[in-house]
Amino acid sequence: MDAQELVERYNAGERDFGSADLAGADLSGAVLCEANLSEANLNEADLSGADLRRACLDRAHLNGANLEGTFLNGAYLSGANLTGANLEGARLHHADLRGATMPGGTAEGGSTSHGGTSGKLSGVQRFFTAVLFPFADSIERHSRSWRMTCACGHSTSIWERGGIRWLAAGEPRRWAFCASCGAWSWHRVHWVECPPN
Ligand SMILES: [Zn+2]
Secondary structure (H helix, E strand, O other), X not given: OOHHHHHHHHHOOOOEOOOOEXXXXXXXXXXXXXXXXXXXXXXXXXXXXXXXOOOEOOOOEOOOOEOOOOEOOOOXXXXXXXXXXXXXXXXXXXXXXXXXXXXXXXXXXXXXXOOOOOOEEOHHHHHHHHHOHHHXXXXXXXXXXXXXXXXXXXXXXXXXXXXXXXOOOOOOEEEEEOOOOOOEEEEEEXXXXXXXX
């Protein structure tokens, strides 16, 4: 399915596009309110300025997607992969981001200091703690408690790696680089209660 077919079918009243393959599609400015795009492949898709309010994007693949200024108010993004996505100016109020893991995400990867106590934040951390400001402390605490551990025993928190993991469950595995053994391998993601500061 290409972008044009998706929009035509949406305009004809269809809403269920689960698992659709729309990798690299140009959907900038498209109106797709309440569409079901769960598990859709939207890697590298241009969704800038698109209207995805209350859309279901559960477990959607959004690696490298452009979500600049996208309306995602009330959207479901649980388990979505937003690695490397550009979320600059995206509207995420009341969006459900449970279980979304975004290590090193967003195009704006620069870091900045935050309040002088938390040290450097990655772009994705700055973005999510700003959007979800009332939960900023909780996001940081969760992300520090979720650890990624290499088979060699080296362990770092998701937060230390520049990512966030918040309100998530389960112990997924992630393909990651280990600074200790200097190799890419599957890391175990697991919860180790972060000691209070
Ligand atoms: Zn290692």
